[in-house]
Amino acid sequence: MQPKSRQRRTKRELAELPLWPDQVMGGKFVRLLQKQLSELRRRDDSHGNRELFLDDVFVTYLLAFFNPTIRTLRTIEDFSQTQQVQRHLSIQKICRTTLSDFHRLVDPQRLEPILQALREQLSRKEAGLGRAANDLSELLKRTVAVDGTFLEAAAEVAWAVRGSNQHGRENSYIRLDFQVGVTSWAPEMIVVAEPGHSESASAAANVQDGRLYLYDRGFSGFDVINAHYHLQNESWTPRAQFVIRYKPAGGNAPHLADADENPLSEKDLAAGVVSDRRGRFRSSKAARHIVLDVPLREVIIEYQEQDETKTVRLITNLLDVSAEVIAQLYQQRWQIELFFRWLKCFANFNHLISHHRSGVLLSFYVAVIAALLTYLHLGHRPSKYMFVMLEQVACGAATWEEIAPILRERERQRDVERASAAKRRAKKKAES
DSSP states (O other): OOOSSOOOOOHHHHHTSOOOSSOOOOHHHHHHTHHHHHHHHHHTTTOTTOSOOHHHHHHHHHHHHTSTTOOSHHHHHHHTTSHHHHTTOSSSOOOHHHHHHHHHHOOGGGGHHHHHHHHHHHHHHHHTTOOOOOHHHHHHTTEEEEEEEEEEEOTTOTTSEEEEOTTSOEEEEEEEEEEEETTTOOEEEEEEOOTTOOHHHHHHHTOOTTOEEEEOGGGOSHHHHHTTEEEETTEEEESSEEEEEEOOSBTTBOOEEEEEEOOOOHHHHHTTEEEEEEEEEOOOTTOSSOOOOOOEEEEEEEEEETTEEEEEEEEEOOOSSOHHHHHHHHHTTHHHHHHHHIIIIISOTTSOSOSSHHHHHHHHHHHHHHHHHHHHHHTSOOOHHHHHHHHHHHTTSSOHHHHHHHHHHHHHHHHHHHHHHHHHHHHHHHHO
């Protein structure tokens, strides 16, 4: 029977255990979460006959995350018996067979209080940056990028989606749907999708009041738009706002009916905006989904890519900001693409150690918590430059302690560059 407190081994007992051959990173993050870990154990006290508890599994997974050679059930079992890990655990080892059963039964959402505590710390950090308030900065505080990503799964994962890769080989995939705050990089929602459950249906089911959502073309359905409204006093009122990329009007992409042109400012034109119209979508009688009769806005943007003019059509219910702001907002959607790159490249989620949906979700909760801890520790949100440095850690070419001062200096230089650019823009504006 497991002890009801997080009792750990004495120094003498630890000295008799084997050492993990490589430097073990992440211990300081475990120590930062001691209060939350004690709360996890307290809530498990009612299950006195349980052999394995969530706090011990979470600690082991968190340490394994920061040590990229530990990516299988067998290595996790060996790793859990070492001096470096045992100082944080209340169990002698985590057996791979018991851990496999644990994946089937665990409720990963019990880690939500840890996520929430880290989100609050990030909010305080963001609030203390003292950034100038404007339409864009205020909107970004509540802006969430939405998308899904596929990961290759083992053939034994019965609930995975079957498909072929570019070489014609049969593969199994699972889809993870994320909502990620674009300024904090804090995931607001993580869903392991059911087979046959579309991205748009998942997004529509997880709209939260007061948020501003950024969607790519895969979400251009009437059901997604409808999910952002509720019926109040016999009229449809926005409960959340959105910016969705649509295909050019025609075919399956609806036209904006009863549209009125808005004049474009110099800033709008400088942002690549070529059209800004307000109107409504009309659904045909044959349509499976009926769009609500609500005012919408269509912003068309053009940009050059390799001597070719590209066009982006955005549909939004943001009616009171400039077209330039909407164009800049949509650029923030790429934050979620960076997040996926981080998960797949640095977090090494090309190999899943669980065949159960709850076990897969647990792994991603740990990854997200690790991302927020990284942000808080380094003092800034992960960037492209950070990805390069983190990949050096992942392959064993550097340690956290070595890259931290490099990253801080790089961010200091970027802050200086941004401040200089802002002064130049202000000077140019004053002269004009």
